[in-house]
Amino acid sequence: MIDYQLDLDQYRKFYAELMNQTDADDSSSPEDFACAVESDLSQDIVPDVSNRSVQHVPVPQQERELDLKPQQHIPYKKTQEAMLMASFCQIVLTRLEDCESKIEEWKLITIEYNQKILLPELYAIKGKRDERSLRRWVQNYQSNDNDMYALVRKTDPNGKTRKITYFEQNYLINLLLNPNQIKIGSAITILKGYARLGLCESPSDERTLRRFCDEWLRDNPAISSQARKGSKYVSEHIVKTIMRDSSLLKVGDVWVADGHTLAFDIINPQTGKAQRMTMIMVFDWASRYPVGASLALTEDSQHIQTAFRNGFLNWGALPRYVYLDNGKAFKSKLFHDKWENHNLETELGGIFPRLKIEAAFAESYNAKAKVIERFFKTFQDQFERFLSSFRGSCIADKPSTLMRNEKWAKALFESKPPTLSEAMQMISFYIRYMYGQAPHSGLEGKSPWEVFSQAPLPEDRKVVPSELNFMMLAMVKKKIRNEGIRFNKLHYWDTALVDYIGKDVVIRYDFADARWILVYDLQDRFICQAELRRAQHPFIHLDKSNPIPHSLLNKEHKHILKLRRMTEQRAKFTVKQTQAVVDQFLKPLTSIPDQSAIFIQPPMIEAPVPGADEFMHALEKQVIKNLPPLTEYRTEDKLATSSTETMHSIEQAIPDYPADDDDVIQPRQKSFDEMLRFIGIK
Incomplete structure (x- = not known):
């Protein structure tokens, strides 16, 4: 056999090529197969390995077997157990070497172990064991070259697989990944029900299916949470969030504001009934x-402004930024619009830009972005729960005094809701002396009041109370009607509002003082300071003995008549003034003939030649037009003299005609040209 060094990747490549060759030639004999293997090893594998510059490890001369099985995984929680068992084995081996009788020593070791004298930590993990089990531990420890991990149970790196069908796996996973959050037991019950009806096959046991579902949900938390609980849950519990270093901020750099619905009742000063209110906190x-x-x-804009005004005056300066909630009240156009970039006719300017404060809004449905939410939880646990009118943070947290038929608890623990002023006093005391002076973990052990009070005030952002009062006046857009400005079921009026009837205006008001309002037009120009109107007696004759309603009614009636007269005089003056301007402008246009008339045509029947009477009538009109304008005289003599002179001039203007024979007076006859020259035509 050839002596060579082979790694796992090369063997896998060789094995794949060998399988391809085997599939291509199934008719080859075993002898040919052996020759092919030896040939491939000698030609392909050996040269590649010899050319590599690797550090050779001494290999025994006999053939080395390759273990292609994946190594078993040792869980982290088993490490402590392995160390304790190795210590136990070392102690036992040491005692066995020095003892006289190993049998008696094993009995003593077994008694000491089970009585928690010898390594009680190991007993807490493994429990009670007999002598045979302890001997087996020591034998395994010695047979594995004192390897402590050989004493613990190892797991398969691929995970423990269960013998359930492919359909069962997909069916159960499909039901588990449902936004209705179907329970595991319900999903298994439905699967087994379909199997009984013969609609599918489900041979696995219910306990096996349940263990599979539990392990799958545990091994896939991101997928299961996204499908069952949605993106908001994943963003808050699965995906990481941004880490912020609050130590980079200074006092006054950023103020956070939000609304919190209190979990205890407060007496409403308007209705006198106990109810939960909203606390606006800066x-x-x-x-x-x-x-x-x-x-x-x-949670409305008026009380938000009150909370900020309270903060401005308490600190004595203005912050650089305000970090607001994304709720409806904080997104009001009246409150945060940029003054310089918006027209007041379409969008009302906001308070913050006037004070040179930048506003930023938190992302919707992201409570972690606002640090004030953590304070609200502390406030509820340390303050709200200690009040007798506490109602609970939710339905499940409701106290027993609010449950049905809890007569004993209601009689023993009486609920006494505080008034509005009492609640504010208690909240102020808790914030200043309880919460404010307690050490805070995020402030390196310092208290919030210590850090806040020691911060210097910025000179360029100090508050002037008089200017702040005007800046913090609430604003609202209203339309003026004949009864005035209607706001909060009240009516306001001033004489200057007559010229703005039907127009939109902007009013500034202090909701703590409803006696007056400031009225501005849409270009932010001051109009007037309107006063609250007082309603009169509906039928004054029923209250004749009281002179005050009569005097108030007469005063307002006289004021109404005065407004009418002023309106009539102004209207009359305007009509005459405009008419004079129009007459003066149109006077030169009356003598200009219209040469461009296109719709005026000569009549189809010509008019007859005018006679003497028509001619005389036309001359009279010419004479009357040339007369001087009439002037008014007070004395009757002057008026009679003027009339006589006027009639005499008219008589002189009349031409002489030949009289009849019977006439006594025969005036001098004049020619036609003389008459035209007399009347000024020629």
């Missing part, structure tokens, strides 16, 4: 300290 990321908070019935 949280400094660097120090993990809550800087501002407000309580609201819902």
